[in-house]
Amino acid sequence: MTGGSPGGATAEEFPMTPYSMVPAGRAWLYVPTGILTLQRRVGGATEQRVVLPNQTTMEGDNFILMRARGGESSRGGRMKLESFISDAGGLPAPFTNADSSQLQSAEDALGPYFFISRMAGPGAVCVLAVRPVTGAARLLPQGAGAIDVMMRNCAPGDQSAALEPIRAGALGQTVATTARGTQTTLHNLSPFAAPQGLAQ
Template sequence: MTGMFRHWPTRLRSVVVLAAALVMAGCAYIRDPEPPMTIEQVEELTPMAQVPVARAWVNPPGSQLVFQRGLLGGSEQRVLLVNQSAMPGDNQMVIRTRTGFGDGGRLRYEEFIRRVGGLPAPFQNASSGAFQHDADDLGPYAWAEERFGVGTICVLAVRRVQSAGRHLPAGVDAMDILLRNCVNGTAAKALEPILAPSVSGGPLGAPAGGSSRMLSALAGPSQ
């Protein structure tokens, strides 16, 4: 074959050599396949859609806007609350359902905080040792607090709600809730959105006369 190649015209030999070089160069630039995305990366790319406040899964005082998205193995709502303090940042509740994990036990704090994007200000450096613990009709909850100036307090609170405390749809193991709330007042006032009356009560916009209907944790429209 080599001898035959020597008898080819010079121009033809040049073309063959150039073609071979291009093929080899192309092979050198073949990229490795992209690794599959993690669950967190998929969730980061999942957009939020605004839903009516009346479709919130909880009933906290001061609700202004509600956003929702579907996730792998659950759904998420973010309920924005009024902020009448001088503290920057959003007062909000982040609520996530867990579906099909068979995990209705205790809240996995580190995983939950990672999945919701980390701790909000001013609690970025809060450790688990900073939390206080209590319980109400829906079970245990924990919170940390920071005081600013005269009369301003911020709380960071977390809890897990299970079907024993309120109705959850079939397949949903639990509903995890994070609250960041800064108020001019007391810690008790700041904690109101995550306590049993707000979490287990009927939806905003319920009919008058106390005939509020209990919404399931997936009552909002799927996105």
Template sequence: MTGLVACDPGTLSLGEGVPAPRSSVPHVAVSTSAYWVREPLALVGIQRDLGREDEQILGLVNDTTLKGDNFLLMLAGSQGGADLPAFQLKSFVERVGGAPSPFSRVSDSDLRSGSDALGTYFWLEYRSGAQTNCVLAIRRLGLGSRILPARAKSLDVMLRNCVLGPIELALAPILADRIGSSVGGNPSGPRLMSPLAGPTL
């Protein structure tokens, strides 16, 4: 397990393999009751207000020896509504600071796809040896399926997860049974999520 996320929440966004900061706005640590999803593998959470969207990053357990940290990065946007624009893969990766290690490039042609109760999700695979498997997974959630963070009308999600086990285990944090509900709910009122169209360049 990497020690970075366990010892200093403020360094999570600067950790090796985690996308670089996109602005000078600092992250602040958040309690588990403020996490936007129910994630049992989360070791620490940080968050910041970027104006038109809020960003929350959860540092996840990593039992592999690969360089970099496992994380779930979420962008809660205040723009949009029932008809969100098509998800732009290239612009999303740029928004979050680029593809994390060990993924050097991301394109639509490389993506695999699956679906669950919340709709479609997409991922890349990286395999190291017989047991270590990594995914870089993304999905967009909009109005229609569950409570969103306050002010949000969409939730864009990126998962970097390397595990000692199958790809299905690596994908677990971005699937509906984990990401389909929040820890504490939303006291400001219901804002729901729904699946959206797939990534386009």
């Protein structure tokens, strides 16, 4: 894993820059369970944060955080996980003391992704998951070659259910916008590469 914020933004700028609400149909990736979509631009970096429902007693928000990056991304550049987490304000509860050595890997139709899981009380689990998405989505920001994705999701059920929003069945869809400004899907994205420093 390597440091360095994208687009020339400093680490201090990220926590100081507020998000603005945008219509759900403008989310870069398909998040069918999203209840609120936020966006901000810091230096040359653009981020979106989609708030997910939380039906558990675990503190904090469930979310999917997406950061667009370009340049080397289209040529196979890797996700800079440490700077991504740092710029996001650190790891969310209950993962504040976790480190990359605890990440498990899995693979679906779109390639590998990496995650940590914690129990969130009886019949519930929390997951922290990361993966970079490459390829061309309809609403991918201009000039972006990839979107780095981080998710915290505490949900009733098992680990598999909690990971569902970041798997290929959701994020592997190309986004289109309905007449009402909500999301719909067209077709699958291309496979993606592993985060730098975590590839097997």
